[in-house]
Amino acid sequence: MSFKPVFLTVVIATALVVSAVVINSFRPKIEIRQPGTSFVRATGKCAECHRRETSAVVHQYEMSRHAEKGVTCLDCHQPQSGQDPMDHRGFVISRHLTSANCKSCHATEYAQYARSRHAAPAWAAVSGPKSFTSEQIAFAEQFHPGAVNRAPNALALLEGEAAISSGCQKCHDVGKPNADGSIGTCTACHARHSSSIELARTPETCGQCHMGPDHSQIEIYHESKHGVLFHAQHHQFNLAADPKSLTTRDMPVPTCATCHMSGLEGQKVTHDTTERLSYFLFQPVSEKRPAHAQGQVAMQETCLKCHTEPSIRKFYKEAENVVRSTNSLVTEAEQLMKSLQDEKLLTPAPFDEPIDYLFFDLWHYYGRTAKHGGFMGGADFVQWHGFYEIKAKLAELKRQADELRTKRRADKEEASQ
Ligand code: HEC
Ligand code: HEC
Ligand code: HEC
Ligand code: HEC
Numbered sequence: 384m385s386f387k388p389v390f391l392t393v394v395i396a397t398a399l400v401v402s403a404v405v406i407n408s409f410r411p412k413i414e415i416r417q418p419g420t421s422f423v424r425a426t427g428k429c430a431e432c433h434r435r436e437t438s439a440v441v442h443q444y445e446m447s448r449h450a451e452k453g454v455t456c457l458d459c460h461q462p463q464s465g466q467d468p469m470d471h472r473g474f475v476i477s478r479h480l481t482s483a484n485c486k487s488c489h490a491t492e493y494a495q496y497a498r499s500r501h502a503a504p505a506w507a508a509v510s511g512p513k514s515f516t517s518e519q520i521a522f523a524e525q526f527h528p529g530a531v532n533r534a535p536n537a538l539a540l541l542e543g544e545a546a547i548s549s550g551c552q553k554c555h556d557v558g559k560p561n562a563d564g565s566i567g568t569c570t571a572c573h574a575r576h577s578s579s580i581e582l583a584r585t586p587e588t589c590g591q592c593h594m595g596p597d598h599s600q601i602e603i604y605h606e607s608k609h610g611v612l613f614h615a616q617h618h619q620f621n622l623a624a625d626p627k628s629l630t631t632r633d634m635p636v637p638t639c640a641t642c643h644m645s646g647l648e649g650q651k652v653t654h655d656t657t658e659r660l661s662y663f664l665f666q667p668v669s670e671k672r673p674a675h676a677q678g679q680v681a682m683q684e685t686c687l688k689c690h691t692e693p694s695i696r697k698f699y700k701e702a703e704n705v706v707r708s709t710n711s712l713v714t715e716a717e718q719l720m721k722s723l724q725d726e727k728l729l730t731p732a733p734f735d736e737p738i739d740y741l742f743f744d745l746w747h748y749y750g751r752t753a754k755h756g757g758f759m760g761g762a763d764f765v766q767w768h769g770f771y772e773i774k775a776k777l778a779e780l781k782r783q784a785d786e787l788r789t790k791r792r793a794d795k796e797e798a799s800q
């Protein structure tokens with residue numbers, strides 16, 4: 384046998400093997416890793432058609448951990464109990480998906496989320512308890528007394544249906560009750576098909592709702608050292624790291640998720656965003672939460688993965704001073720409003736007099752902003768968007784109170800003449 388044909392055969396065979404490997408590496412991962420027949424049926428058939436109909440859905444799904452782990456389109460889209468089934472191209476799918484479709488595989492995350500203020504309290508903040516079952520109300524009230532059993536929001540009622548449905552509810556539907564008996568949606572932070580941890584750890588994801596003058600968390604974060612470093616360096620971080628083994632090497636700078644949810648270096652991941660808080664900062668005059676001490680320990684455990692104890696103690700002391708100081712200014716404004724009501728110069732009804740809006744701005748915008756800035760590193764929000772504005776509004780409030788009283792005196796004098 385001559386050497387030439389053998390050599391040629393070997394070269395051709397090697398070329399074939401190499402090109403097969405190269406071509407294969409360009410195929411979507413899902414085609415290579417998931418050859419099972421049930422997977423092909425419940426994903427391949429949907430994907431084949433939906434690549435033409437809604438290609439972005441299929442691309443997003445292909446990038447997900449779900450595709451990698453063999454979770455099919457139908458695994459999520461099949462009807463759960465209480466959901467309306469719908470015949471669809473040889474399959475039965477649910478007409479509308481909710482957190483119930485995730486809960487079947489992620490019961491722990493659902494249970495944590497369900498006891499947080501992101502669940503029932505978020506929806507009740509706008510609409511009150513009317514769309515919840517009595518079991519759902521009892522469940523949420525044991526964690527957050529008064530957070531579901533309350534009147535529908537007065538301002539929302541005043542602004543009307545369009546503002547409620549395209550405004551308030553678009554953020555507060557994170558806790559909307561569903562017809563199938565579950566609450567809310569998991570896709571507010573994970574999206575529908577990317578089901579991404581990276582997305583959930585990105586500040587802008589929380590900033591969709593946590594923004595604006597009444598809860599300026601994203602703006603404060605951008606101003607903070609943490610936010611500035613994150614923007615400069617995040618491409619060097621491993622934002623997709625497994626939550627069960629996340630280290631400060633993956634993310635040496637915290638995002639919203641790190642402080643409020645992540646399991647950094649041995650901490651527990653939590654979907655209960657209430658767990659690490661110690662004050663009700665959203666209140667006009669902020670009280671301590673019932674689990675005040677636990678909340679501080681839990682949050683500081685996170686800080687201490689990256690900082691020393693004296694610096695965190697100092698930080699909390701300063702932030703608590705901001706809360707105390709804001710509380711005393713808001714209390715002064717509250718007492719002024721109360722005395723005007725006692726003197727029958729104002730009605731106790733909300734938002735029926737211009738001064739009601741002024742008082743609302745004082746605590747709801749500027750009071751909250753100062754407190755959030757104090758706790759999340761936003762100096763400008765503590766001061767120029769916080770204390771300065773509170774003082775300015777308080778001065779205006781006093782001027783309007785004087786005006787009301789002067790007018791009352793003049794009216795009386797006129798009547799007695
Ligand atoms: C032969 C093509 C085809 C197949 C197979 C297919 N779909 Fe569809 N699907 C469509 C088209 C077209 C639409 C647009 C609405 C319509 O015509 O029903 C659609 C709509 C949908 C919708 C939106 C329904 C709505 O009312 O808004 C979902 C969800 C969906 N498909 C999921 C799936 C899943 C999951 C599978 C596999 C289990 C699947 N589809 C299989 C073609 C297909
Ligand atoms: C992790 C669970 C999950 C997986 C896996 C999944 N979906 Fe979905 N899909 C959802 C959710 C949640 C929605 C939003 C449904 C709703 O609002 O009722 C949705 C919506 C859709 C829609 C409607 C999109 C729109 O904007 O109108 C289509 C079409 C769809 N999915 C197709 C697919 C196909 C095809 C696959 C597989 C390639 C797939 N889905 C895999 C969870 C999933
Ligand atoms: C059929 C079971 C099943 C369903 C239904 C399901 N998942 Fe998953 N999910 C999984 C599996 C399996 C993993 C991979 C776990 C692992 O890697 O350890 C996963 C992982 C995840 C992750 C982590 C992704 C990452 O990058 O590590 C998120 C987030 C997630 N799922 C969200 C959802 C959401 C939201 C829904 C509903 C819209 C949902 N899942 C529905 C089985 C499911
Ligand atoms: C779809 C809108 C939405 C998204 C996205 C969202 N939130 Fe929220 N969040 C809310 C609403 C609404 C509330 C107020 C709930 C209440 O107290 O009524 C809230 C409350 C909170 C609270 C306070 C809980 C308490 O007990 O007072 C924290 C902390 C929080 N969110 C953190 C986050 C983080 C971190 C993210 C991103 C990973 C995030 N949120 C994403 C809407 C959202």
Ligand code: HEC
Pocket residue numbers: 504505508509530536538539542546547550551552553554555591592593594595597598664665
């Ligand atoms: C941009 C998204 C967004 C919109 C729009 C929005 N909210 Fe909120 N709301 C939030 C977030 C985020 C919080 C949590 C603030 C915090 O804890 O600092 C919140 C907190 C609240 C709270 C205090 C928490 C509680 O449980 O008492 C009430 C009340 C409230 N919102 C009612 C409303 C009403 C009523 C509307 C419409 C008139 C509305 N919100 C519009 C995102 C939004």
Ligand code: HEC
Pocket residue numbers: 482485486489492493496501557568569570571572573580583584625626627629640641644645646652654
């Ligand atoms: C407020 C935003 C938010 C909502 C709402 C949310 N998640 Fe998450 N989720 C996150 C974040 C952030 C992480 C990553 C935590 C970390 O950094 O370690 C995560 C992680 C996960 C993981 C991976 C956990 C692990 O230990 O590997 C799963 C699974 C998951 N979420 C499912 C869900 C399900 C199911 C729901 C609905 C019940 C849901 N999520 C609702 C923000 C959210």
Ligand code: HEC
Pocket residue numbers: 586589590593598600601602604609637638639640642643659660661662663664665666678679682758759
């Ligand atoms: C460095 C850690 C850290 C980061 C990053 C961070 N927070 Fe906070 N956050 C805190 C601390 C500390 C508090 C006050 C805790 C307390 O009450 O003891 C707080 C308070 C809050 C509250 C107030 C809840 C109330 O009582 O009204 C919300 C909502 C919130 N954070 C959301 C966010 C969002 C959204 C982001 C990202 C844009 C973010 N946080 C970034 C540490 C952080």
Ligand code: HEC
Pocket residue numbers: 608609612631634635636637641642682683685686687688689690695698760
């Ligand atoms: C994942 C690591 C990490 C976590 C968790 C973390 N930080 Fe930081 N923090 C940093 C880094 C990195 C810097 C920038 C330090 C520098 O300038 O080199 C920083 C800066 C700061 C600064 C500004 C320092 C200065 O002197 O200007 C403050 C204040 C701060 N952090 C407070 C906190 C608090 C409070 C918590 C918890 C609620 C916290 N941090 C959680 C990593 C972290």
